[in-house]
Amino acid sequence: MVAAIGRLVLKHVREMGRMLIFLVSSFGWLVRPPFRFIQFVKQLHFIGYKSTFVVVLTAGFTGMVLALQGYYSLRKFGSEGLLGSAVALSMIRELGPVLAALMVTARAGSAMTAEIGIMRITEQIDALDTMAINPLQYLIAPKMVGGLIGVPLLVALFDVVGIYGGYLVGVDLLGVNAGSYWTSIESAVEWKDIYGGILKSISFGLIISWVCCYKGFYTRMSAEGLGSATTEAVVLSSVVILVWDYFLTSILL
Amino acid sequence: MIKLVGVKKTLGTQPVLRGVDLTIPTGKLTTIIGRSGEGKSVLLKHMIGLFQPDEGQVWVGDVEISRLRGRPLNDVRKRFSMLFQGAALFDSMSVFENVAFPLKEKLRMTGPDVATRVNEMLEQVGLAGMGHKFPAELSGGMRKRAGLARALVVRPEIVLFDEPTTGLDPLMAKAIHELITTMQRTFGFTAVMVSHEIPEIFFLSDYVAILKQGRIAVMAPPAEFIRTTDPEIQEFISVGGPVVLSGAAARS
Numbered sequence: 001m002v003a004a005i006g007r008l009v010l011k012h013v014r015e016m017g018r019m020l021i022f023l024v025s026s027f028g029w030l031v032r033p034p035f036r037f038i039q040f041v042k043q044l045h046f047i048g049y050k051s052t053f054v055v056v057l058t059a060g061f062t063g064m065v066l067a068l069q070g071y072y073s074l075r076k077f078g079s080e081g082l083l084g085s086a087v088a089l090s091m092i093r094e095l096g097p098v099l100a101a102l103m104v105t106a107r108a109g110s111a112m113t114a115e116i117g118i119m120r121i122t123e124q125i126d127a128l129d130t131m132a133i134n135p136l137q138y139l140i141a142p143k144m145v146g147g148l149i150g151v152p153l154l155v156a157l158f159d160v161v162g163i164y165g166g167y168l169v170g171v172d173l174l175g176v177n178a179g180s181y182w183t184s185i186e187s188a189v190e191w192k193d194i195y196g197g198i199l200k201s202i203s204f205g206l207i208i209s210w211v212c213c214y215k216g217f218y219t220r221m222s223a224e225g226l227g228s229a230t231t232e233a234v235v236l237s238s239v240v241i242l243v244w245d246y247f248l249t250s251i252l253l
Numbered sequence: 254m255i256k257l258v259g260v261k262k263t264l265g266t267q268p269v270l271r272g273v274d275l276t277i278p279t280g281k282l283t284t285i286i287g288r289s290g291e292g293k294s295v296l297l298k299h300m301i302g303l304f305q306p307d308e309g310q311v312w313v314g315d316v317e318i319s320r321l322r323g324r325p326l327n328d329v330r331k332r333f334s335m336l337f338q339g340a341a342l343f344d345s346m347s348v349f350e351n352v353a354f355p356l357k358e359k360l361r362m363t364g365p366d367v368a369t370r371v372n373e374m375l376e377q378v379g380l381a382g383m384g385h386k387f388p389a390e391l392s393g394g395m396r397k398r399a400g401l402a403r404a405l406v407v408r409p410e411i412v413l414f415d416e417p418t419t420g421l422d423p424l425m426a427k428a429i430h431e432l433i434t435t436m437q438r439t440f441g442f443t444a445v446m447v448s449h450e451i452p453e454i455f456f457l458s459d460y461v462a463i464l465k466q467g468r469i470a471v472m473a474p475p476a477e478f479i480r481t482t483d484p485e486i487q488e489f490i491s492v493g494g495p496v497v498l499s500g501a502a503a504r505s
């Protein structure tokens with residue numbers, strides 16, 4: 001029993017060590033020539049631009065439901081005018097970074113794992129090695145940068161669309177005064193809320209690219225292995241995002 | 254010359270190579286045969302540093318590569334090309350881009366020279382005008398040809414072929430074999446091929462080696478190889494009928 005627990009602990013420690021080496025090596029290769037600008041742009045397009053639709057859709061409805069819930073809660077205290085600040089603060093501090101990151105994990109993260117995993121199974125990664133091209137530099141580093149830049153931009157978009165979604169329901173549907181909606185946002189949102197959200201989104205972007213690329217890169221050589229790698233990548237990224245969000249929030253508050 | 258000395262490798266708990274000693278002659282086509290699961294592809298991948306041996310040494314010329322990593326290993330790999338079993342073409346690139354890839358990335362070639370070399374190579378492997386197609390649109394034989402073009406476009410010193418005809422019909426397999434031998438004679442590279450195509454490989458190869466129980470049991474020119482007295486090897490090579498060499502091979 002003790003031996004089994006020990007083996008399990010060792011296995012996880014080894015896995016974490018390997019993940020850390022993977023991350024450090026990928027960033028190490030990032031700063032060495034040749035620099036593949038086109039690869040970065042392609043990844044930014046894939047992670048960022050192609051996730052726009054799902055992020056806008058989720059953001060719109062999140063803002064709308066926040067306004068709906070917030071309106072009925074605030075009305076009890078006669079504070080409907082604070083609806084804008086309630087929606088904006090929830091979006092900027094918490095829901096924007098977390099929900100956008102979860103959406104990107106589901107859409108781009110899973111695709112990254114599957115793409116890299118298929119390349120591993122079909123020996124395309126070995127082919128890169130045989131051509132004296134480091135796969136971490138060619139394949140992984142651009143995806144890391146894509147995540148680091150793409151996710152914060154998507155979060156910014158999520159926040160804006162969410163706030164407008166809240167406006168649509170709060171002002172146009174429920175009759176909150178438009179002026180007080182925007183004024184309450186202006187007076188309640190501080191810089192530290194915004195940079196806290198940016199910090200979260202950058203770290204979430206890194207978590208998504210790191211976990212999803214790692215799981216694809218070290219996938220088992222079978223279709224079943226690839227399936228589990230994709231599932232593990234999405235589940236692990238989502239869990240790490242939520243756990244890291246808690247700790248980061250407790251530091252930022 | 255590639256030389257393996259006492260190479261041992263265990264994958265998981267399964268010992269695969271149990272002390273391989275093998276010397277690949279320069280400028281010749283050497284074929285490695287053996288039963289499925291004997292570790293032929295693993296052996297091939299040791300030659301280019303995709304696997305590192307648990308014990309033993311792998312020499313490429315005068316460089317011992319078994320413990321090399323990073324740039325020194327890449328410098329050795331620049332002398333190689335490899336055709337993988339499934340061709341390992343990059344799905345996201347067209348055939349043209351696949352063949353151009355090692356020219357741009359490995360040789361740092363740019364401009365119209367790339368297109369000239371790629372088109373020339375595609376024509377040589379019978380894929381002229383197919384450059385715009387993507388790997389998913391190609392048949393198995395065409396994929397192998399494209400893989401061969403990608404492997405040979407950089408004019409390497411050494412080419413490794415991992416079961417280049419597996420999964421192809423006999424006519425296509427024959428065509429690929431002919432292509433490999435023609436290219437090998439034209440460019441004079443050192444070729445190492447893993448194959449199950451018996452007896453064809455005896456007509457194509459300069460040397461044949463058999464991997465048996467994790468070791469090289471016999472390595473000899475075809476005419477000498479078929480005279481081996483080991484009953485298991487005799488059974489293995491003559492299961493499809495006795496091997497009868499003709500022409501130069503028989504005279505040798």
